[in-house]
Amino acid sequence: MTSGPRTIAEHTAAALARVRPVAAASVRVDDPAVVGLVLAADVVAAAPVPAFDHAAMDGYAVRSADLPDDGSSVTLEVRGDRRPGVPSPASAADAVGMKSAAPAPPGAADFIPTTSDGGAADGGAADGGAADGGAADGGAVRIMTGAPVPDGFDAVVPVERTSTSRFVAGGPTTERTVTLCRQARDHVRRAGTDLRRGDQIARAGDVVGPGLVAIAAAAGLVELPVRRRPRVAVLSTGSELAPLGTTEAGTIADSNSLMLAALVRAAGADVVRIGAVPDDADALRAALDHVVGVKTAGPDRHDPADLMPTTGGVDLIVTSGGVSAGASDVVRELLASGSAADVDVATVAMRPGKPQALASWRGAPWIAVPGNPVSAFVSTVLYALPAVRRLAGRPDRPAATVRAATGWSSPPGKEQVVPVVTRPDGVTPAGRGGHQLSSLAHADALVVVPAEVAHVAPGDPLPHVPLPEAR
Ligand SMILES: Nc1nc2c(c(=O)[nH]1)N[C@H]1C(S)=C(S)[C@@H](COP(=O)(O)OP(=O)(O)OC[C@H]3O[C@@H](n4cnc5c(N)ncnc54)[C@H](O)[C@@H]3O)O[C@H]1N2
Ligand code: MOO
Secondary structure, X not given: OEXXXXXXXXXXXXXXXXXXXXXXXXEEXXXXXHOOOEEOOOEEOOOOEOOOOEEOOOEEEEOHHHOOOOOOOEEEEEEEEEOOOXXXXXXXXXXXXXXXXXXXXXXXXXOOXXXXXXXXXXXXXXXXXXXXXXXXXXXXXXXXXXXXXXXXXXXXXXXXXXXXXXXXOXXXXXXXXXXXXXXXXXXXXXXXXXXXXXXXXXXXXXXXXXXXXXXXXXOOOOEEEEEOOOEEEEEEXXXXXXXXXXXXXXXXXXXXXXXXXXXXXXXXXXXXXXEEEOOOHHHHHHHHHHHHOOOEOOOOOOOHHHEOOOOOOOOEEEEEOOOOOOOOOHHHHHHHOOOOEEEEXXXXXXXXXXXXXXEEEOOEEEEEEOOOHHHHHHHHHHHHHHHHHHHHOOOOOOOOEEEEOOOEEOOOOOEEEEEEEEEOOEEEEOOOOOOOHHHHHOOOEEEEEOOOOOEEOOOOEEEEEEOOOOO
């Protein structure tokens, strides 16, 4: 199908209609590769955060009811010791049998009941050892930040606001009593006050970042439902294209495939870069078959009947060059040959980037952009990157506008796509503007000047398409 001139929005929609998000999979939260992937489903907490009521300060757990309302101090017996990472009081008591004759060494991961003479309890609650520091008898329980607050206790008084004044890291803790008073804050982080079980953590389409990994782990999740990075093949067409560093007369460096690969990678895809294919339909056919993983069975490897269709290789193909009206425009030649499906050769009323094409090759969507480097760049940003985003499972980028910081002219009747540098006072065309490849070196966004605008004035609002951050 060949259509008449269309708008950028129309061609973007036509490109997007060809792609769907790649399949979802589960990836462990501790797999570094999960960072940067896109959630395939909403994520909810499997456990509350915090998981249990715990001390927010090193100090003493108390019952506020035991502390005078008027703020005067009270001396309480120190009846136990709570460290982070210990079992619950009951199981700790079981573990130590409540019979230990000597105080545990500092750092012992136990709840150590303390007797009134400073030694460890040997008879449990029955002899006044306040076996689990339970609240029934009140008193104070020495507690370190992160340790579970004993049942019945409801506040923690920081050590520096008590008669103890400080704990010595790794040192003994033998005080039998502590004098303290009511504090304005309870310094207890309560279970579920950050997230309750079932609370939503993130939504489908969100990118997994460091913070999400942390909250997922804290909320009891082992795996996240994500989509793998889309695989995108990038290749250039042109018999004049030579490998990097070649200085042979009449050849040029294949800069487009490097540029397109970097753009597509920055947008979140894994890239299979084929590099340059000569202006030869058979060579292009073979290269495309290679990237989609088609097996050739017969002696004539180009007979479609001998090809096993598969999209196992890549999720999208992006090619540059060969889409205009020349005798060596190999993409056009191949699209006209009947080998490709869903062919849509389009003229877009934009500058640069007028000739465009879409197709599908053995089931893989194919976005063909023009070869002029600036055209290839803007076309890839406008058509291929939204497709990569959709393949990855991300929502479409919301429309944004930016102010022009300077003025410039624009061709009448065409949308003008301008690589720009974005500053606080607005955007200015990057480099020397126009079709100069050098202008792309510092561009951080594109702006699209509407077709009906012949002159952009400073302060005019323009649609703004930020470039993806290189990675
Ligand atoms: N008679 C017409 N001629 C052209 C038209 C038209 O409408 N009628 N359109 C022009 C426009 S607009 C563009 S854009 C180009 C697009 O042409 P192609 O997509 O066929 O691209 P090529 O001819 O292959 O190359 C154009 C230009 O870009 C250079 N190039 C190509 N590939 C690379 C690469 N990988 N790395 C660096 N540079 C590359 C190539 O050498 C050419 O100079 O067509 C106009 N013609
Ligand atoms: O529109 Mo072409 O894309 O001039 O460069």
